[in-house]
Amino acid sequence: MAETPDSLQFSSILCTVDVLPLRVREGRLEIGLVRRDKAPFKGVLALPGGFIRDDEDSDTLAAAHRIAKQKAGVEVAHLEQLATYSGRQRDPRRFSISVAYLAIFSQDNEVQSKELVWFDLSSAARELKLAFDHQTICADAVQRLAGKAGYTTLCAQFAGEEFTLPGLQEIYEALTGQPVSKKTFRRRLEDLGWAEPIEGKMYQPEGRVSRPAQIHRLKQK
């Protein structure tokens, strides 16, 4: 790694982190965007982001945590690195590097933020005009989420501590964009074996006239 003289080690590269605030509402996968209040791209929709503070942040994950908390007001359930975007062209000012993180907000505690505006993620990736290369980043996120929904506990991150199987399935379908048969979904869950029922705890929404659903949680270990 150390190939260049010390004089080169202070670079003029912009080091930033962008977060993709994500949630599932009413069966739709949504992303929270902000309207930029500064140049460049003033007034344009963008991912929330910020410079890495090498004095405050211990690493880029910590920077993502700081930015997510600051923009969303609540603690993020799960942060996961998506990819890093860079180039001399992507920021009109100069060469920039941005490490992008998926920031998953669970249905447990609603985001209360005046800054964030929520959009359907796949629409944002296809139709919205976003600042920098943020549209590309959103498109990559769609891919990643669909790919990992099946064989990881990602869906449960969106759900929160406790969840019902119909609720989890709704999240799964929002992430993949595909409907699944109820039986198939539950069988796969059974096989993976990372969920367990909370004995005797049921979920019945306000004024809903139907059989209540068994509440589950992630197994520890």
Next chain:
Amino acid sequence: MAETPDSLQFSSILCTVDVLPLRVREGRLEIGLVRRDKAPFKGVLALPGGFIRDDEDSDTLAAAHRIAKQKAGVEVAHLEQLATYSGRQRDPRRFSISVAYLAIFSQDNEVQSKELVWFDLSSAARELKLAFDHQTICADAVQRLAGKAGYTTLCAQFAGEEFTLPGLQEIYEALTGQPVSKKTFRRRLEDLGWAEPIEGKMYQPEGRVSRPAQIHRLKQK
């Protein structure tokens, strides 16, 4: 992204790229490492890497290309971003960011390099003492390669322009670490449909007494 005053935009963050030179030889997935000739970690095995030159490199991918070419001597068949590693602790000098790239060298043109020393990747990830957090990076690479071997053209990148199905299967097994039944492997390939035989072109190694194998290539489009 622009939240801080201009004075903060020149950071003292070390921006680097690390490449993971990868190849398959005799059914083993190997990684090429260098022995560092400078501090920190002088004399220790490490991934080849270098600082991002914001004047020469158009982005981190270009930087990875430059470094791969420089260390390996030949053109790399495929470069793919793995992840980004960062922190105030990982480099003893100061806060550093490193974007890691998988650099796949095909069996078409052998790497001729005095600098690179080749190790079994999974052993390197488990047993070798490497500089910085390079051991973690190698472990992540093992995961990524095993995961993507099945449903992408990754194996074909290792093979090169033209390949035989037995050869491709050997690569697949090296990446996943698992044997596959010949029938299953070929059926999957058939279903995915991204390979096609080159009519009439066969492969017969020097002095091998056996039926020759049909040579294939990737379909365009």
Next chain:
DNA sequence: ACAATAGTGTCTGTTAGACACTATGCC
């Protein structure tokens, strides 16, 4: 003919999905 590897045909156990059925809550 034989050794060695390429490539195929077929059988069988497993799995995904459709669909119909039962269960349980509130009115």
Next chain:
DNA sequence: GGCATAGTGTCTAACAGACACTATTGT
């Protein structure tokens, strides 16, 4: 009982893997 949703049983068609078979080369 009726409605709505939760959860299960079962059948079928597709698929994966094992294994044995055929094919093609050089000696």
